[in-house]
Amino acid sequence: MASRRPLLADEAWQNVCSRNGWGSITVAEPTGTVQVAVSMRKAPRVGARPCWFLNEDEVPLHISGARFRAVPFSYGPEAFGALSPQPTEPSGPPLPAVPQLQPEFAPHLRFTPQVMRRELESFQQLHRHCLRTNQALACATSISSPNLEWRLLLVASHYTPDATAAPTAAATAAGLPTSGAPAAAAEATGTPQQHAAAPKPLQAKACFDAYFLPYSPTLDVREGQCVWESWVKRRLKDSRTRGMDAAVKRWREERRLYPTDGLTGLPLAEPRVRIKSYSERAAAAAAAAAAAAATACGDGGGGGDGGCVGYSLYGSDVGDGGAGGVGGGGYGMHASLVEGVPADCSFQYIGRPWLVRGAAAAVREPITSDLLQADFLTECDCPAAACGKLWARRELCRLRSEGVQYCLEVQPLHMQAGRRDVGVFAGEYIPAGTLLMEYVGEWITEEEADARGQQYHDAGLHYMYDLQLMCAAPPPAATPAATPAATPAATPGSGGDLPVVVDATRLGNVARFLNHHCEAANVESVNVCSGGLYEAAMVICMRTTRHIRPGEQLLLNYVAHIKDEAQRAAIRANPSGQVACRCGAESCLRVVFPDLQQRMDSHTAGGGRRGGGAGASSAAAGGLGSLNPATDPPAGTGPDSPGSPAYVSAASDSQDGASQDARAREVEVECWRAEEEELKEGQRQQQQGDQRKELTAAAATTAAAAPPPRQPPPCCGTATCRQALWREAAVGVSERVDDAQRSGVVGGGASAGAAAGGGSDAAALLDRASGFKRRRLMLLAGRLSADEAPAAAEGQAHDTGAGGLRSGGDGSAGGTGDGGGDWGGKPEASSVAVVVPRAQAAAVAAQALAPATPAAAAHAVGLKQEVGGEEDEGEAGVEAIVISEDEDEDVDGCGAGAVYSSRQAAGQRDVTTGVTGATTPAGPTYALA
Ligand SMILES: C[S@@+](CC[C@H](N)C(=O)[O-])C[C@H]1O[C@@H](n2cnc3c(N)ncnc32)[C@H](O)[C@@H]1O
Numbered sequence: 045m046a047s048r049r050p051l052l053a054d055e056a057w058q059n060v061c062s063r064n065g066w067g068s069i070t071v072a073e074p075t076g077t078v079q080v081a082v083s084m085r086k087a088p089r090v091g092a093r094p095c096w097f098l099n100e101d102e103v104p105l106h107i108s109g110a111r112f113r114a115v116p117f118s119y120g121p122e123a124f125g126a127l128s129p130q131p132t133e134p135s136g137p138p139l140p141a142v143p144q145l146q147p148e149f150a151p152h153l154r155f156t157p158q159v160m161r162r163e164l165e166s167f168q169q170l171h172r173h174c175l176r177t178n179q180a181l182a183c184a185t186s187i188s189s190p191n192l193e194w195r196l197l198l199v200a201s202h203y204t205p206d207a208t209a210a211p212t213a214a215a216t217a218a219g220l221p222t223s224g225a226p227a228a229a230a231e232a233t234g235t236p237q238q239h240a241a242a243p244k245p246l247q248a249k250a251c252f253d254a255y256f257l258p259y260s261p262t263l264d265v266r267e268g269q270c271v272w273e274s275w276v277k278r279r280l281k282d283s284r285t286r287g288m289d290a291a292v293k294r295w296r297e298e299r300r301l302y303p304t305d306g307l308t309g310l311p312l313a314e315p316r317v318r319i320k321s322y323s324e325r326a327a328a329a330a331a332a333a334a335a336a337a338a339t340a341c342g343d344g345g346g347g348g349d350g351g352c353v354g355y356s357l358y359g360s361d362v363g364d365g366g367a368g369g370v371g372g373g374g375y376g377m378h379a380s381l382v383e384g385v386p387a388d389c390s391f392q393y394i395g396r397p398w399l400v401r402g403a404a405a406a407v408r409e410p411i412t413s414d415l416l417q418a419d420f421l422t423e424c425d426c427p428a429a430a431c432g433k434l435w436a437r438r439e440l441c442r443l444r445s446e447g448v449q450y451c452l453e454v455q456p457l458h459m460q461a462g463r464r465d466v467g468v469f470a471g472e473y474i475p476a477g478t479l480l481m482e483y484v485g486e487w488i489t490e491e492e493a494d495a496r497g498q499q500y501h502d503a504g505l506h507y508m509y510d511l512q513l514m515c516a517a518p519p520p521a522a523t524p525a526a527t528p529a530a531t532p533a534a535t536p537g538s539g540g541d542l543p544v545v546v547d548a549t550r551l552g553n554v555a556r557f558l559n560h561h562c563e564a565a566n567v568e569s570v571n572v573c574s575g576g577l578y579e580a581a582m583v584i585c586m587r588t589t590r591h592i593r594p595g596e597q598l599l600l601n602y603v604a605h606i607k608d609e610a611q612r613a614a615i616r617a618n619p620s621g622q623v624a625c626r627c628g629a630e631s632c633l634r635v636v637f638p639d640l641q642q643r644m645d646s647h648t649a650g651g652g653r654r655g656g657g658a659g660a661s662s663a664a665a666g667g668l669g670s671l672n673p674a675t676d677p678p679a680g681t682g683p684d685s686p687g688s689p690a691y692v693s694a695a696s697d698s699q700d701g702a703s704q705d706a707r708a709r710e711v712e713v714e715c716w717r718a719e720e721e722e723l724k725e726g727q728r729q730q731q732q733g734d735q736r737k738e739l740t741a742a743a744a745t746t747a748a749a750a751p752p753p754r755q756p757p758p759c760c761g762t763a764t765c766r767q768a769l770w771r772e773a774a775v776g777v778s779e780r781v782d783d784a785q786r787s788g789v790v791g792g793g794a795s796a797g798a799a800a801g802g803g804s805d806a807a808a809l810l811d812r813a814s815g816f817k818r819r820r821l822m823l824l825a826g827r828l829s830a831d832e833a834p835a836a837a838e839g840q841a842h843d844t845g846a847g848g849l850r851s852g853g854d855g856s857a858g859g860t861g862d863g864g865g866d867w868g869g870k871p872e873a874s875s876v877a878v879v880v881p882r883a884q885a886a887a888v889a890a891q892a893l894a895p896a897t898p899a900a901a902a903h904a905v906g907l908k909q910e911v912g913g914e915e916d917e918g919e920a921g922v923e924a925i926v927i928s929e930d931e932d933e934d935v936d937g938c939g940a941g942a943v944y945s946s947r948q949a950a951g952q953r954d955v956t957t958g959v960t961g962a963t964t965p966a967g968p969t970y971a972l973a
Contacts (some may be wrong), residue, residue, distance in 0.1 A: 108572065316453045317554050318471070436572040438802055439479035448472045448481050452598070454557050467559045467597050474592040480567065483509055483546055483584035485554035493545040500549060506637060507548040507556045509569075509584055531703060546584060557599045560636050563629035565601035566592055602636060 451471030474480065488496070493508060500508065548556035560568060592598065606612055612633060615621075619634035692826045 057130065068411050075667065259485065316448050316450060316471075317454070376475035436479060436585060437571060440482060440583065448554065449596075450478065450480065452480075452554055454554060458557075466557050467599075468554055468557045469599060470592045470594050470596050472594050474588050476588050476590045476592075478588045479570070480586045480588060481553060481555045482572075482600075483555040483569065483586065484548060488547050490545065493547065496547065496549075501622070504623075505549055509546040509548065534971060555584075558598055560602040561627045561629065562603070562625060563627065565599045565604065566590055566596065567598050567600045568604065588858045603633060606633075606638070702894060836844040 119638050314321050453469045453471045454466050454467055457465045457467050497508075566589055567586050568589050569584050572583050586598075586600065588598075606615070612631075614636045615635065616631075619625075619638065621635040621637045621639035623636035625632050625636045669769070895905045
């Protein structure tokens with residue numbers, strides 16, 4: 045029965061575009077705005093040029109340390125080559141040169157304000173040019189991807205028809221404004237009315253405002269309407285009617301609804317896949333090492349499908365770190381689309397997979413738009429084994445819209461070729477036969493794959509997957525035009541213009557981290573036909589071959605297609621190719637990517653051009669990615685490169701097995717050393733954490749034993765009330781501290797705490813420090829533990845409750861945790877307070893946050909002055925910096941914004957712990973009272 049098929053995102057977007065007469069700019073998201081490819085082929089523009097820029101204010105350039113990436117706009121001639129010839133420029137002074145923006149995307153640029161500004165300047169220049177030449181193209185787009193949460197919305201706000209040119213038939217047909225000719229005529233005749241109707245001088249203004257919006261099906265679903273379409277509509281309406289401010293406000297509100305990673309601020313679009321940090325894993329390993337059970341699977345590497353799946357190096361990971369489970373420490377990361385494995389193990393977000401057309405790769409299209417939707421529910425004629433048929437295609441659809449269904453963990457394993465190697469582990473029980481994930485990547489042609497292959501080879505990266513065995517059902521003779529993918533070029537093994545390789549080097553998902561095992565693979569790849577009946581579009585999905593227990597590494601046999609025992613024996617005897625296999629299996633081929641081109645029979649599918657297997661289900665080799673040049677070995681010298689003595693290439697066949705083994709052992713030892721170092725570092729960090737906890741606990745105990753702080757009596761409202769007296773006394777504290785400092789009793793930092801605290805309670809202080817003049821006091825309260833803030837720790841916070849004053853305490857380390865009070869500070873056991881004269885505030889803060897955060901402290905003080913404005917002399921003349929654990933906490937209206945910017949300015953260093961953000965669990969932030 046023909047029911048109306050729901051529109052997919054891209055489709056919906058195309059509808060919106062075509063209805064509005066917009067060209068289409070497709071933008072790869074997510075948060076980091078990875079790349080923008082301008083596809084103007086559908087733009088009904090004649091004599092106009094695209095013109096747009098991003099409104100810097102509305103683009104969150106940097107959210108809580110998120111690793112955003114550049115916006116390398118594809119704006120080269122290729123992008124809009126299909127437009128009509130360039131219009132002739134009007135006479136007059138020479139126009140500024142139109143910037144030629146990068147036609148290729150540059151995935152390794154960081155999305156920094158500087159980069160952004162440069163890009164914006166380029167666009168603005170282009171925009172001005174367009175305005176001067178009276179050419180501007182209204183154009184808008186949103187990015188669209190089924191399983192990501194963020195959207196970049198470019199809102200059209202400007203279209204300027206060519207005032208001099210007569211409207212062309214094409215423009216009229218496209219429904220473009222055609223005021224140009226009448227306006228020109230009006231100018232000529234010069235009547236007042238006509239002059240009034242003449243176009244006003246053009247003002248440069250933004251064509252587009254861009255900002256990120258979270259995707260929310262639940263918010264956007266309207267019955268009978270396409271989710272995506274209504275979403276886009278609503279946003280456009282919002283921005284038109286309520287203005288951009290309202291839209292941005294709304295964006296901010298909506299953003300709060302979505303779970304984001306506490307550390308990075310990135311959306312957890314696929315919370316089921318989690319990337320474990322190395323130190324996290326190392327800590328888990330250290331803990332597990334103590335248990336005898338961990339050694340059972342340690343380094344034997346024998347494989348098998350018990351708990352000991354793995355190989356010599358990787359095998360130990362199953363035992364020691366694999367069972368970490370999800371939801372433990374560390375930080376979650378959206379792993380569905382990550383890019384590269386840089387040396388520092390900081391995974392990058394990257395956009396969705398693209399279909400790359402042509403070697404220049406100037407035009408990239410989302411792969412789902414035309415490949416997935418058509419006849420999706422129609423059975424194809426492919427052999428079931430080849431394409432997975434309907435079930436697999438449904439699963440694919442689900443994967444694309446909902447993401448990975450099972451908990452997976454990406455864990456670092458060890459150092460390899462100068463960077464950390466990772467593997468994928470099950471975070472929960474996964475039944476056999478589960479279609480786990482799609483092998484996501486750029487779809488590129490054979491030609492493009494060959495072009496990239498050398499770079500990848502040099503870099504020692506292997507993330508290309510051959511799709512050699514296309515879904516090659518012969519197309520019916522009558523429909524070749526409608527099914528371009530089924531042209532003769534689709535013949536298995538030939539590729540032509542078709543994408544035949546999925547390259548996950550730069551764009552990929554968690555599937556790219558699956559490691560190889562010659563014997564004990566528990567995952568297999570299946571081809572899923574993602575197109576219509578006769579489309580030869582194939583994607584690769586990963587399916588479990590047996591039940592998988594939590595903690596097991598997911599392993600794929602990259603060379604499963606090499607079934608012929610003679611061939612396998614030949615490879616084993618002479619393992620040329622790329623990457624020495626460490627699976628340790630008895631039947632190991634000794635090389636992960638055999639050099640099939642040279643070793644295999646010519647009839648072997650795929651030929652292994654890219655160093656990898658061929659056939660329908662084989663990973664191939666190659667890669668560019670984000671290598672760290674400082675740590676990666678030069679081409680041909682890395683342990684995995686064929687030129688190295690360890691792994692024999694065709695050129696070094698003569699090397700005997702013994703020297704290979706020796707070198708392999710050396711490499712292994714190097715890897716282990718590096719890993720050991722990391723492990724120690726992890727242990728050190730853990731120890732520090734433990735010490736901190738102990739101190740905190742000790743402080744809490746002391747605090748519990750200490751007499752309760754004196755509370756002010758209730759105020760009766762009269763002038764002589766005791767509370768009022770108390771307030772007066774509180775004022776005295778600050779004065780006294782100041783004077784004490786002058787007289788050498790109170791210094792900054794430690795002495796401030798000691799003198800102010802000195803074993804006394806607040807009342808005693810009041811008694812001791814009377815008669816001082818100055819009325820300024822700085823106070824820090826929060827999570828400063830004794831070892832990080834020795835000076836601060838000496839003072840113990842006491843909230844008198846009167847006038848919000850917390851004075852120095854009894855000198856015990858840690859603090860009593862009574863630092864809440866009316867400044868919004870959150871009471872907690874490790875709270876401490878430092879009472880210092882204002883003049884010393886910066887010094888004390890710096891000292892408290894030593895050794896490495898003087899800038900942060902200074903900034904904190906400065907910010908107080910800036911944000912707080914006038915010094916608050918009202919309530920007992922106290923000013924304060926409150927360090928709050930709650931990021932959302934709005935302390936006296938300063939709010940998270942202040943927190944955020946402070947953090948940024950402090951170099952993302954957690955001022956309360958003095959630990960850099962990258963290693964701090966979702967840490968406290970500070971706000972200002
Ligand atoms: C598709 S990637 C797998 C993910 C990879 N471990 C990473 O960290 O990105 C293939 C690469 O993993 C490593 N690898 C996978 N299986 C291996 C094995 N059995 N022995 C040695 N290295 C292996 C090799 O470096 C290979 O180039």
